[in-house]
Amino acid sequence: MKRRLTILGSTGSIGLQALDVVRAHPDRFEVVGLSAGRSADVLREQAAEFSPDFVALENGDATVLNDLPCEVISGPGSAERLSEVPAEVVLNGIVGFAGLAATVGALGAGNRVALANKESLIAGGEWVMSLAKDNPLIPVDSEHSAIFQCLADRTDEEVRGILLTASGGPFFSTDKARLMEVGPEDALAHPTWKMGPKITIDSATMMNKGLEVIEAHHLFGADYDDVHVVVHRQSVVHGGVMFVDGSVVLHAALPDMRLPISYGVLYPDRVDVGAAPVPFDGASWTFEEPRSDVFRCLPLAVEAGKAGGAYPVALNAANEVAVEAFLDGRIQFLSIADAIEEVLATVPDFGKMQSMEAITAVDAWARDEARLKIERGVNA
Numbered sequence: 001m002k003r004r005l006t007i008l009g010s011t012g013s014i015g016l017q018a019l020d021v022v023r024a025h026p027d028r029f030e031v032v033g034l035s036a037g038r039s040a041d042v043l044r045e046q047a048a049e050f051s052p053d054f055v056a057l058e059n060g061d062a063t064v065l066n067d068l069p070c071e072v073i074s075g076p077g078s079a080e081r082l083s084e085v086p087a088e089v090v091l092n093g094i095v096g097f098a099g100l101a102a103t104v105g106a107l108g109a110g111n112r113v114a115l116a117n118k119e120s121l122i123a124g125g126e127w128v129m130s131l132a133k134d135n136p137l138i139p140v141d142s143e144h145s146a147i148f149q150c151l152a153d154r155t156d157e158e159v160r161g162i163l164l165t166a167s168g169g170p171f172f173s174t175d176k177a178r179l180m181e182v183g184p185e186d187a188l189a190h191p192t193w194k195m196g197p198k199i200t201i202d203s204a205t206m207m208n209k210g211l212e213v214i215e216a217h218h219l220f221g222a223d224y225d226d227v228h229v230v231v232h233r234q235s236v237v238h239g240g241v242m243f244v245d246g247s248v249v250l251h252a253a254l255p256d257m258r259l260p261i262s263y264g265v266l267y268p269d270r271v272d273v274g275a276a277p278v279p280f281d282g283a284s285w286t287f288e289e290p291r292s293d294v295f296r297c298l299p300l301a302v303e304a305g306k307a308g309g310a311y312p313v314a315l316n317a318a319n320e321v322a323v324e325a326f327l328d329g330r331i332q333f334l335s336i337a338d339a340i341e342e343v344l345a346t347v348p349d350f351g352k353m354q355s356m357e358a359i360t361a362v363d364a365w366a367r368d369e370a371r372l373k374i375e376r377g378v379n380a
């Protein structure tokens, strides 16, 4: 049976790997829709190969799509409109807060969501989970896919905690003096994963792990103190579940996003995506404590998650602005955490985050605040 699949962000790292999965298993998929941000030419080529019913282009020049034999949606809100088109599964591979509207759109339309866009859960939190009550939300983030697989249908009473592994990024062993000098090129050199620029910088600051703690809290209903981050430099063990009897079930695979993507879109089936098996040839697996004194984004995120309400929304927005500023060479690497900390220190009472309007208002406020603080010199 073919699964009717929409891929949002088909021109990005997650999207391209999802299309590799479809290419490897054409008998398993019918492509309903593909969406891009600006890359109209790439989207056009993808449409020619995968014959979707719809393409959606959020920001680019859509005229090159005009002669495609499918419906073209273009302009702001395109991905959200595509997310609402009936599909058996919508893979959300959009980067950043921009993905929230599409997660909400897909869930509202009754479509199953395979979620790579973790920012949806950071900003949308309980509200998104409440929308997902009747529709499954399948995690695609590698650690959460791992944990989801380890949990299977275990009950809350059996589970003591969640184990979230972190690669430690390119700077795990770098001293603080050197971290004041590292630039975008250094930070984009992730040791184990090849990903888009935003998440790669998040991995280098360890904000990615902080966002993933919040993501695990929402997806699995885990208390923050029961989500344990451990640095595992090899990125082979992706996560685990700690049980009340003292045992831990771990998930291992070589670092290859085609695995969690294929599992997420074909759940509960598993297929061969051509990944190499985990070698048991004497290679060591190591586990270490995170350096939260240097990588302050991790504790900042956990604090924001615990505070709840507007705090995780503001954390996410400030982080997006600060990462962009770092990539543009406007702030130093360590100033990413400074900018976020300064924004979090001034969050007013925004009330409950139970609608797109409420969340968008906090997001816009925090972006303005972060830009102001960066302009005034967060490095000073």
Ligand SMILES: NC(=O)C1=CN([C@@H]2O[C@H](COP(=O)(O)OP(=O)(O)OC[C@H]3O[C@@H](n4cnc5c(N)ncnc54)[C@H](OP(=O)(O)O)[C@@H]3O)[C@@H](O)[C@H]2O)C=CC1
Pocket (backbone or CB within 6 Å): 008, 009, 010, 011, 012, 013, 014, 015, 035, 036, 037, 038, 039, 040, 058, 079, 092, 093, 094, 095, 096, 098, 116, 117, 118, 119, 140, 141, 142, 193, 194, 195, 196, 197, 198, 199, 257
């Ligand atoms: N890459 C990975 O291995 C992993 C990624 N994730 C998460 O998955 C998400 C995607 O990451 P990744 O694939 O690395 O990111 P990329 O930057 O590689 O790709 C982002 C995709 O989103 C599209 N896009 C960007 N802005 C908008 C917008 N405003 N509206 C609609 N579409 C937009 C881009 O389109 P275009 O390029 O055409 O402008 C592109 O297709 C992130 O949330 C990330 O944290 C999670 C785990 C692993």
Ligand SMILES: CC(=O)[C@@H](O)[C@H](O)COP(=O)(O)O
Pocket (backbone or CB within 6 Å): 141, 142, 143, 165, 166, 167, 168, 169, 193, 199, 202, 203, 204, 208, 209, 257
């Ligand atoms: C592949 C994936 O899921 C990323 O989120 C990955 O976890 C990033 O690596 P870090 O562990 O360095 O954040």
Ligand SMILES: [Mn+2]
Pocket (backbone or CB within 6 Å): 141, 142, 143, 144, 212
């Ligand atoms: Mn991850």
